[in-house]
Amino acid sequence: xxxxxxxxxxxxxxxxxxxxxxxxxxxxxxxxxxxxxxxxxxxxxxxxxxxxxxxxxxxxxxxxxxxxxxxxxxxxxxxxxxxxxxxxxxxxxxxxxxxxxxxxxxxxxxxxxxxxxxxxxxxxxxxxxxxxxxxxxxxxxxxxxxxxxxxxxxxxxxxxxxxxxxxxxxxxxxxxxxxxxxxxxxxxxxxxxxxxxxxxxxxxxxxxxxxxxxxxxxxxxxxxxxxxxxxx
Amino acid sequence: xxxxxxxxxxxxxxxxxxxxxxxxxxxxxxxxxxxxxxxxxxxxxxxxxxxxxxxxxxxxxxxxxxxxxxxxxxxxxxxxxxxxxxxxxxxxxxxxxxxxxxxxxxxxxxxxxxxxxxxxxxxxxxxxxxxxxxxxxxxxxxxxxxxxxxxxxxxxxxxxxxxxxxxxxxxxxxxxxxxxxxxxxxxxxxxxxxxxxxxxxxxxxxxxxxxxxxxxxxxxxxxxxxxxxxxx
Numbered sequence: 315x316x317x318x319x320x321x322x323x324x325x326x327x328x329x330x331x332x333x334x335x336x337x338x339x340x341x342x343x344x345x346x347x348x349x350x351x352x353x354x355x356x357x358x359x360x361x362x363x364x365x366x367x368x369x370x371x372x373x374x375x376x377x378x379x380x381x382x383x384x385x386x387x388x389x390x391x392x393x394x395x396x397x398x399x400x401x402x403x404x405x406x407x408x409x410x411x412x413x414x415x416x417x418x419x420x421x422x423x424x425x426x427x428x429x430x431x432x433x434x435x436x437x438x439x440x441x442x443x444x445x446x447x448x449x450x451x452x453x454x455x456x457x458x459x460x461x462x463x464x465x466x467x468x469x470x471x472x473x474x475x476x477x478x479x480x481x482x483x484x485x486x487x488x489x490x491x492x493x494x495x496x497x498x499x500x501x502x503x504x505x506x507x508x509x510x511x512x513x514x515x516x517x518x519x520x521x522x523x524x525x526x527x528x529x530x531x532x533x534x535x536x537x538x539x540x541x542x543x544x545x546x
Numbered sequence: 547x548x549x550x551x552x553x554x555x556x557x558x559x560x561x562x563x564x565x566x567x568x569x570x571x572x573x574x575x576x577x578x579x580x581x582x583x584x585x586x587x588x589x590x591x592x593x594x595x596x597x598x599x600x601x602x603x604x605x606x607x608x609x610x611x612x613x614x615x616x617x618x619x620x621x622x623x624x625x626x627x628x629x630x631x632x633x634x635x636x637x638x639x640x641x642x643x644x645x646x647x648x649x650x651x652x653x654x655x656x657x658x659x660x661x662x663x664x665x666x667x668x669x670x671x672x673x674x675x676x677x678x679x680x681x682x683x684x685x686x687x688x689x690x691x692x693x694x695x696x697x698x699x700x701x702x703x704x705x706x707x708x709x710x711x712x713x714x715x716x717x718x719x720x721x722x723x724x725x726x727x728x729x730x731x732x733x734x735x736x737x738x739x740x741x742x743x744x745x746x747x748x749x750x751x752x753x754x755x756x757x758x759x760x761x762x763x764x765x766x767x768x769x770x771x772x773x774x775x776x777x778x
Binding site for chain 2: 323348349353354355358360361362363364378393396397401406411415417421439442443446447450453457458465490491496497498499505506507508512514515517525528534
């Protein structure tokens with residue numbers, strides 16, 4: 315099984331039991347999510363920018379970052395940390411100290427570059443739509459040259475990555491199990507709502523069947539995984 | 547109206563129309579969320595750690611960060627960026643270029659310190675439970691001295707902050723409105739599921755009424771705002 319080799323940068327400092335460096339586990343958590351938080355440094359100051367992202371093999375991509383001006387001036391690329399987090403449940407224990415959260419979180423490290431190669435850029439912009447808005451591309455007009463030019467695509471080969479996952483119920487101190495205190499979990503799901511057609515100059519176009527993965531009431535993480543599997 | 551004064555650090559570089567520096571808007575977005583992504587720098591390398599957090603006036607708190615070892619060695623504190631993001635909808639336009647997301651996102655900047663003052667630490671640990679697990683504290687055993695000692699609480703006065711919000715439907719290029727292409731939004735909600743009692747040494751304790759804010763089917767952001775308002 316392929317795995318990332320952790321260094322001090324990605325090795326879990328706490329809760330080793332929750333950490334996993336296998337590609338399959340890391341990719342599984344990355345492919346279930348929509349938004350990443352990108353960390354970068356300008357003049358010693360950290361910045362964290364949220365953005366939609368997509369993955370192609372071991373490479374992560376995003377676009378239009380406010381870091382692009384800085385990136386443009388750094389031919390060698392800049393170190394970034396891409397963190398992707400899903401909150402799965404509130405974990406209510408019998409003491410404040412043992413309260414916790416169920417979550418899935420990836421930290422991926424690498425060097426971010428602006429993608430200037432036109433073939434890679436056009437291919438990845440198509441993949442962006444196919445990944446995040448599956449089934450859309452057939453009904454859209456093609457990208458125009460100046461749109462492609464106006465879009466900054468940023469890529470980062472994952473050099474190392476770790477996923478941390480917490481599952482299950484509360485873990486209490488032994489004596490606390492005797493307390494008359496409700497304990498358990500409250501699940502949290504990111505759920506897809508019913509589509510709302512654009513009222514602006516509305517035409518009577520039905521909701522397309524090929525957006526069917528985005529079915530109202532479904533969990534977004536399940537949809538994202540389904541789409542990732544179809545896309546490969 | 548109180549507002550944060552942006553410098554280059556927090557002033558929106560793109561999409562100025564979506565940015566707001568008013569305290570009320572920034573606090574509103576912070577109070578609707580559960581998880582923050584904390585950005586910090588060690589030896590030039592950015593790290594982004596997800597964590598539960600809470601707010602007391604202009605100060606943000608979190609606990610148990612993997613940055614705490616570094617913080618311990620930096621008496622003056624370290625610069626951090628705290629980013630809080632909610633995904634509200636996928637925005638499907640009539641061209642790939644005009645696809646977008648509805649979101650609320652705060653970037654807050656400041657200097658993080660370890661809270662060593664015992665009064666502040668105990669008060670804030672109580673507030674942590676009251677804020678994130680409302681109604682719990684009455685039924686829990688009190689914190690023990692070694693638990694308080696073992697918990698690192700980190701605080702950051704917000705020096706500057708901006709919230710960016712995108713709402714509404716797609717904005718298309720004028721000619722594209724004529725296309726036979728469905729356009730609109732797919733709302734995304736973080737929804738609370740039905741509580742699951744801990745099966746471990748289960749006692750027959752009913753789900754407490756004072757957790758009523760966490761009602762199954764409710765949006766987490768609404769619950770968080772309700773709790774924040776009650777708490778003040």
